[in-house]
Amino acid sequence: MRKPLLVALIAATPLFAACTENADGSDANTSDDSRTIAVSSTDDKCELSATEAPSGTLTFEVTNDGSKVTEFYLLGEDGQRIVGEVENIGPQLSRQLVVSVPAGSYVTACKPAMKGDGIRADFTVKASDEEPTPAADDGAVDQALESYEDYVHEQAEELADKTETFVALYKAGKDAAARALYPQARTHWERIETVAESFGDLDPKMDAREADLEPGQKWTGWHRIEKDLWPQDATDYTPLTTKQRAFFADDLMSNTEVLERRIEGLTFTVDQIANGSRGLLEEVANGKITGEEEIWSHTDLWDFQANVDGARVGFEGLEPIIEQKNPQFARTVSERFAALQELLDAQRDGDGFVSYEQLSPDEVKQLANAVNALAEPLSQLTAVVLS
Amino acid sequence: MAVGAFAAGRATAAEGEPSTAARDAFAFRGEHQAGITTPAQDRLHFAAFDVTTGSRAQLVALLKAWTVAAERMTRGLPAGEVGPTGGDALLPPDDTGEAIGLPASGLTITFGFGPTLFRDDHGRDRFGIADRQPAALRTLPHFPGDALDPAASYGDLCVQACADDPQVAVHAIRNLARIGFGTVAVRWSQLGFGRTSTTSTSQSTPRNLFGFKDGTANVKAEEPADLAEHVWVGRGDDPRAGWLAGGSYLVTRRMNMTIEVWDRQPLGDQEGFIGRTKDTGAPLSGGTELTEPDFSMSGSDGPVIPRDSHVRVVHPDFNGGARMLRRGYNFVDGSDPLGGLNAGLFFIAFVRDPDTHFVPIQLKMAKVDALMEYLKVTGSALFAVPPGIGPGEHVGQALFS
Known part of the structure; x- marks a missing residue:
């Protein structure tokens, strides 16, 4: 699976930044044209079509007219x-930088070959009647990072604890108890799935479905054990021997321990949290909503809920920042999380969920609609956070 | 009256008057079958058939009948000699009629033979041609992430009909299927509404449903040396299958796109998955669409063209120089039960040897290509495409003689 956390963010686009147009166009300084600055970056020059602009949403259209890869920065007065x-x-090639900027002094920099301090110049932003998106205060950012890190570390720990109990039950042949614990343990995986999957060597060993295998690849991990615990739909299935069970159980446990250790050392940035949040909703849209994740146990709704949990935690941690920047956006996303949760709650059964197979086509459709309704604004989360 | 209507329809358009459009008709016979290096037409109807008879004679008779009908239709004529509105009022017409008044529309009809034509599931020789089965003509292996529908995969025979008018392509398949009843039955068929590749330098590059230009680095009709190296089966490639020399292998993969999820990806990410800009199709290493990608150019975090980008994963430089002639089509088969588009790319490639020019590349793509997150392969098939049909011959004649 793709790892949204590791995707380099190329351009921060504040889609929700206020964009007020000057109705009669009488004030040339605040027309859209004055907010669009062409930048030509060559191997030794950085030419801007203007060195000042009105405050608000600015668009830098950066064209690389040189021969090396380049980048463009708008820096604070301190450079x-x-x-x-x-x-x-x-x-x-050309790329746009769209950024919401309050009045003040700034520094622009082109960095041909992406080395050194770049070719710098001063840039002035003058006050206008367009309110720029406020910057997130450092306190809110630190708080968001800390609480998300705590959450991820906690889930990894819980995952390791429950996996340990699960594999012990499975090895001991206590299948009913193992089946009961299976979706509970996986909940902790699914809540941080985008983080867990970012380790490309572990994911195929731990979470591969049978259909994901390449010729010659040994199938290991959660879903291998799932099939052995729920073989009723499998054709011509030979149950694993005690010895085989021990192998798959120990293998899963040792990979889980490696995962836990690696996650212990992880830190995050706000855009990684935002990308993780939208990534988890995509996991729902791609696999859980269709019942393709847990084809033997049909415990997809547990995974579904866990992905939503993780996405919501990411979002809620960022909410103070989003509230400062775009309260309407925060409201929309909150409402849609709630609407999706209501549909999920209707499928609760005991401390878990009904089997995916018990969902009617109409119920699946409603869940899919709610996922789309949430995923669409959530796809703008990173941009809003960085605006 | 019926004859008059017919005469005023297709026959005069194709036989009586010189074609006004350059693309009106392509030659049916030649060294290679049409529909491979032919500049890719805009529409597709592709059908796979199961042979329902055990009789070799019946099968050969069908190939003869198909040859006659296909040649007529590619000239803009009705499938049968009587035509859609002529003949005995008590008989159903020998052409179905929906192409009355339409020109040839660049129709090409390309035939292929699947592995199961040679041997059945138990390895038994079906029509006395098992000893001529090409070594590379086997059911494709399972690739990671394949979610194949067997009812939309495989097949004993295939017919690819391409035209600039969708009705002309559908007309061709419909009439060939009808001629085949009793000898073959349609196993599956696929409509494609927009070409996604260029097979000639005279064409501009179209876009796939990801919104990106597709097929920029395709093998083109104007590159005979590359065609000989990568597309046409050479004399001596396969001693058992001498009949296939001058032919090719045709791979189809029905690649469903998770359109709704894709559409929520940021522009920069989308471009990173592909390795090209969405705007002009230039590689992320710069230049214009036709600039060669520079995979060694480094960016802020690894190469500026990401290692798992599609353009890099399938590029000949990383695949032993292997190239394919891609000829795929966009498809939308309505919506799925969840309200998502049932849509994607019906991938078609012609290669000299699938074991060197397709399987390893597809395997690598399935494992590492960033695009796979947004693709689900639901159909798959491999066919051997016999060489062109000479004067007086029928398709596949060398295989059966």
Whole structure:
């Protein structure tokens, strides 16, 4: 699976930044044209079509007219703080940097070959009647990062604990108890699935479905054991021997321990949290909603809920930042999380969920609609957070 | 009256007057079958058939009848000599009629033979041609992430009908299927509404349903040396299958796209998955659409063209120089039960040897290509495409003689 956390963010686009147009066009300084600045970056020059602009949403249209990869930065007055950046612009290519900027003094920099301090110049933003999106205060950012890190570490720990009990039950042949624990243990995997999957060597060993295998690849991990615990739908299935069970159980446990250790050392940035949040909703849309994740146990709704949990935790941690930038957006996303949760709650059974097979086509459709309704605004989360 | 209507319809358009459009009709016979290097037409109807008879004579008779009908239709004529509105009022017409008044529309009809034509599931020789089965003509292996529908995969025979008018392509398949009843039955068929590749330098590059230009680096009709190296089966490639020399292998893969999820991906990510810009199709290493990608150019975090980008994963430089002639089509088969588009790319490639030019590349793509997150392969098939049909011959004649 794709790892949204590791995807380099190329351009921060504040889609929700207020965009007020000057109704009669009488004030040339605040027309859209004055908010669009062409930047030509060559191997030794960084030419801007204007060196000042009105405050608000600015668009830098950066064209690489040189022969090396380049990047463009808008920096604070100190020449250090990054207000916005757009990187990896190949020769003859153009990219936009859209950024919401309050009045003040700034520094622009083109960085041909992406080395050194770049070719710098001063840039002035003058006050206008367009309110720029407020910057997130450092306290809110630190708080978001800390609480998300705690959450991820906690889930990894829980995953390791429950997996340990699960594999012991499975090895001991206590199948009913193992079946009961299976979706509970996996909940902790699914809540941090985008983080767990970012380790490309572990994911195929731990979470591969039978259909994901390549010729010659040994099938191991959760779903291998799932099939052995729920073989009723399998044709010509030979149950695993005690010895085989021990192998798959120990293998899963040792990979889980490696995963836990690696996650222990992880830290996050706000855009990684935002990307993780939208990534988890995509996991729902791709596999859980269709019942393809747990084809033997049909415990897909547990995974579904866990993905939603993880996405919501990411979002809620960022909410103070989003509230400062775009309260309407925060409201929309909150409402849609709630609407989706209501549909999930209707499928609760005991401390878990009904089997995916018990869902009617209409219920699946409603869940899919709610996922789409949430995923669409959530796809803008990163941009809003970085605006 | 009936004859008059017919005469005023297709026959005069194709036989009586010189074609006004350059693309009106392509030659049916030649060294290679049409529909491979032919500049890719806009529409597709592709059908796979199961042979329902055990009789070799009946099968050969069908190939003869198909040859006659296909040649007529590619000229803009009705499938049968009587035509859609002529003949005995008590008889159903020998052409179905929906192409009355339509020109040839660049129709090409390309035939292929699947592995199961040679041997059945138990390895038994079906029509006395098992000893001529090409070594590379086997059911494709399972690739990671395949979610194949067997009812939309495989087949004993295939017919690819391409035209600039969808009705002309459908007309061709419909009439060939009808001629085949009793000898063959349609196993599955696929409509494609927009070409996704260029097979000639005279064509501009179209877009797939990801919204990106597709097929920029395709093998093109104007590159005979590359065609000989990568597309046409050479004399001596396979001693058992001499009949296939001058032919090719045709791979189809029905690649469903998770359209709704894709559409929520940021532009920069989408471009990173593909390795090209969405705007002009230039590689992320710069230049214009036709600029060669520079995979060594480094960016802020690894190469500027990401290692798992589609353009890099399938590029000949990383695949032993292997190239394919791709000839795929966009498809939308309505919506799925969840309200998502049942849509994607009906991938078609012609290669000299699937074991070197397709299977390893597909395997690598399935494992590492960033695009796989947004693709689900639901159909798959492999066919051997016999060489062109000479004067007085029928398709596949060398195989059966």
